[in-house]
Amino acid sequence: MAGNDFIAAKQCRTCGIEKPHAEFYKAACCKDGLRGECKACVAAKQADYNRQHAEQITAKKKESYYAEGAEEVRKEKSAAYYQANRDRLMRRAREHHARAADAISERRKANRAKLHSQTMAWRAANVDRVRKATRAWYHANKDRLRPSRKAAKAMRRAAGVIDATVVSFLMHAQRGRCAVCKASIAGGPYHLDHIKPLARGGTNQRTNLQLLCPPCNLSKSAKDPIDFMQSLGFLL
Secondary structure, three states, X not given: OHHHHHHOEEEOOOOOOEEEHHHEEEOOOOOOOEEEEEHHHHHHHHHHHHHHOHHHHHHHHHHHHOOOOHHHHHHHHHHHHHHHOXXXXXXXXXXXXXXXXXXXXXXXXXXXXXXXXXXXXXHHHOHHHHHHHHHHHHHHOHHHHHHHHHHHHHHHHHHOXXXXXXXXXXXXXXXXEOOOOOOEOOOOOOEEEEOOOHHXXXXXXXXHEEEEXXXXXXXXXXXXXXXXXXXXXXXX
């Protein structure tokens, strides 16, 4: 017992305070297996060194970060980490979104144009990746989608035929902009949307059609048009 009491604490050679072994880093080269300085003193010494050599440290980090092949290495490490921790990361993301749903929604509303441009730029730069992911998802969910696709076809037949000139008419009427976020769709992808979804009794009449950018249309889905616009801060 006496021996255990004797080695339970150690005096730091820098600050001179006797502290528990847990306050010292392990060091195999030291006789007792612990560094001579406590963790607090080591941290203070490191902080002082960082302040004195801030420019050299920053330059070395930048050199390492922008070195040839460094970006590919970071991507490989990030992908490997994600695959090894996918379930945990997805669970944490869902928990975060559940806790901060209102704040996330408000931030998206406030930065809608910026997020839209970033999304479109990413999709344009990753066309093959998007197509591959879309095909993979479709094949993985083909059986589940088949009944809903049949029902959708039946709804479209019941809703009537879409006028062949409706797209050019709407593009001119909307001045080449998305009917919701007003982003330009004249030279890029767009979706022909039913203002009142077919699933809610809408028709293919020209008065029930509008052109939306892909993100807006995918976000709207089959929502009630009034509820959807109110969720974006309109029609309040």
